[in-house]
Amino acid sequence: MANDSARMLATPPLAAPPGHEGTAACSVDNPASGLIREILARVGDKWSMLVIGVLHDGPLRFTELQRKIDGISHRMLTQTLRSLERDGLVTRTSYPEIPPRVEYAATPLGRSLSEPVIELARWAFAHRADILEAREAFDER
Numbered sequence: 267m268a269n270d271s272a273r274m275l276a277t278p279p280l281a282a283p284p285g286h287e288g289t290a291a292c293s294v295d296n297p298a299s300g301l302i303r304e305i306l307a308r309v310g311d312k313w314s315m316l317v318i319g320v321l322h323d324g325p326l327r328f329t330e331l332q333r334k335i336d337g338i339s340h341r342m343l344t345q346t347l348r349s350l351e352r353d354g355l356v357t358r359t360s361y362p363e364i365p366p367r368v369e370y371a372a373t374p375l376g377r378s379l380s381e382p383v384i385e386l387a388r389w390a391f392a393h394r395a396d397i398l399e400a401r402e403a404f405d406e407r
Contacts, residue, residue, distance in 0.1 A: 305353075308349060308350075308353055309353075309355070309379060311346075313335070313338055313342055313343070313346040314346055314349070314350060314355075315383050315386070315387075316335045316338070317331065317335065317343070317346055317347065317350060317356070317370075318350070318355060318356075318372060318376055318379050318380045318383050319380055319383045319384055319387060320334045320335060321356065321370060321371060321372040321376065321380070322372060322377065322380035322381075322383075322384060324371065325359070325369040325370060325371035326369065326370060326371075327367065327368065327369055327370075328343065328347075328368060328370065331343060331347075331370060347370055350376065354373055354375050354376075355372065355373055355375055355376035355379060356370055356371065356372060356373060356376055357370070357371050357372075357373055358370055359371070
């Protein structure tokens with residue numbers, strides 16, 4: 267499977283017609299679409315996006331992260347951090363102190379992801395009233 271992923275990354279995507287460049291990356295016609303889908307599933311889940319966004323400004327300890335992310339359980343934060351670390355988006359640094367101290371930080375790759383994540387959060391904030399209005403109109407029908 268690792269060889270399939272490497273082969274998909276090495277295969278250039280199909281050229282898109284002018285004006286449709288974004289759709290080519292998402293299309294099943296793109297040889298890397300399976301890997302793209304897998305990566306988007308990882309970084310697109312709400313907890314991963316929130317962790318990446320919160321770590322944008324610098325490293326945090328586990329309890330600081332949990333306090334900053336409303337509603338995340340200890341277990342879910344642990345799983346999310348492990349997955350993000352596995353994908354190279356977060357680092358875990360353990361300091362040999364008493365009591366032990368562990369910090370999590372976004373890697374350069376994670377920080378490059380935090381920029382669109384923060385923009386998406388800004389978009390959600392700016393359009394929250396429009397979305398609530400659309401939901402109410404839909405539910406009335």
